[in-house]
Amino acid sequence: MFGKGSSSYEVQSRRDGRWQIEGAFTDQEAALSCARSQLAGGGVEEVKVVKFRTLAGLSLETVILNKKVPVGVKKALVLGGSAEGAPFCRTLDDLYGFESRVVIGRLLRPFLDAQRLTPTELLHSWPAYRKLEEQGALLGAAVHAVARHHGDLHGIAVPDRVRVLRGLVVSASSRARDFLAERKRLPGFDDRDLDATSRRIDAVVGEGGHDTLFLSLLTLHLAEGGTLPGKLEQLLVLMHNAEPRHLALFDGVAADVVGSADTLKELLGEQPSLAMGLCALADALHGRDPEPGGLLGAPPSSALTRLCDLAIRERAPLSRIVLIDRLRQALAGDQPLDRRDPKTEGALLRTITERLTGADGRLLGGAAMSKALDRRMLRHRQTVLRDQGMHDIADRLSMR
Incomplete structure (x- = not known):
């Protein structure tokens, strides 16, 4: 009789005893996702999602989620830094790029260090993705942090940006899963003959798909290094006489390592x-x-x-x-x-x-x-x- 009315949602967080609004949404799932990311992001004491509904001229307010961070229990991994400098990724190539990996390394540093992984390995390894998903809302917190940064920088809707970024993450994880399933039918990584490795890769996926598959194979090779310093030692051996095509890829992963x-x-x-x-x-x-x-x-x-x-x-x-x-x-x-x-x-x-x-009198870093x-x-x-x-x-x- 009164019609369906309209609904909106507000995410609120309490930090140092003070409440603040984290975001407003028209979609309930987006609001709940934002709330979970706030909990995973660290620094909050309590999070609420409040539903506002207008019906027959009346404004109704309902708390649909209210969670407090437990005190005195072992805390889950949280984000290691900010999303400052995150590039505006539109494609998977953007997500795999150097600037993107720098921000991934900063945001997920506690997880990466605990697992002894580089951002490149995370992006190309299905088992690494699975381990990240086991951390609960940590991945969602990273996605929301980047989306909020883009929203502040470009004046775009955060929920829309979250959906785009989630889509890229899903595509990257699917590619890593497909690589794992097809690994036995793909060329091997010959660290003693990189040119031969590349020729075999080009024959299977073409030059356009070379770098992605090469890095996926490299992540398997680096797994033997164990620690991050051990992986750097492996990379330095590979970089010693590497041609420019391979050297650029090795340098990117080495940069991942020293980002820790x-x-x-x-x-x-x-x-x-x-x-x-x-x-x-x-x-x-x-x-x-x-x-x-x-x-x-x-x-x-x-x-x-x-x-x-x-x-x-x-x-x-x-x-x-x-x-x-x-x-x-x-x-x-x-x-x-x-x-x-x-x-x-x-x-x-x-x-x-x-x-x-x-x-020459010049200052490093200008x-x-x-x-x-x-x-x-x-x-x-x-x-x-x-x-x-x-x-x-x-x-x-x-x-x-």
Whole structure:
């Protein structure tokens, strides 16, 4: 008698005791999916989905989902970072691309490190997909994080973007599943004759499908490496005399490996402080021997030194990009350069700047690195001023 009316849904989350609206939807399933992704994304204490319905001039409100994060129990894996920089993927090739894998590596870092996987392996391995799906809403949380980033950046509807991204993920997982089913009928990966491997691949799928199948076969080969540093060792052997066609693919996976902060820390060796680790990495990227005098700790591993040598010779440009960005991110972070003596922050920052500067006077990372250094120095000056009770002056510095 009154008609069906209209319904809308609102996702609300409680963080640090305060409620906020995460999104509004016209589709119930989309709202529930968003709520589950908020729970998996971490940092929330409680999530609600509220249904609003207009009927005969009346507004009815119903809570259709209300979940609290349990306290004192083992927490499930959550997202490891933000979706900043996520490319606007329209095709599977976009999803497999370098920029996409960088963001996948950041978002799913806790899962990838726990499983000792690279983003490339995740995209090409059906068993890896299955393990990710076993983490509950983690994959959905990553998809929603990227969709929200695209919504903020491009002014598009988040639910629509979620559907597109989910479709790409399903297509990628289906391709990985098909590869696993057909693996016995496909060419093998001959690490001693890469050209022959490529010729056999081209004969089966054509040049257009070469890279996808080559990487799928490579993921099986890398499984023998076990740890991420072990996989980097395998890649370095393959990269030694590789032709450009193969070298570009190996470089992309090597960049995946060093995108892991824990793996890079292991490759850098025992370093007494963040400053020493940054100096060691900067020296390696410049091809310099560590300077004597006690500033640096252990020398970087042979694997990291060899990868940096390839980067210097322009044979590993993607790895170079990731390593420089790891330097930038560390400088932009809040961790003291030396926890043992925070008062040395200013002096250490000047030393790091010297190490980042090449013989040609150019700074590794260019303007982005310069900005990170400036912000770190600003925070140090503010800390010094506040320690002396000059809070107003410290506050005014940030306004410049």
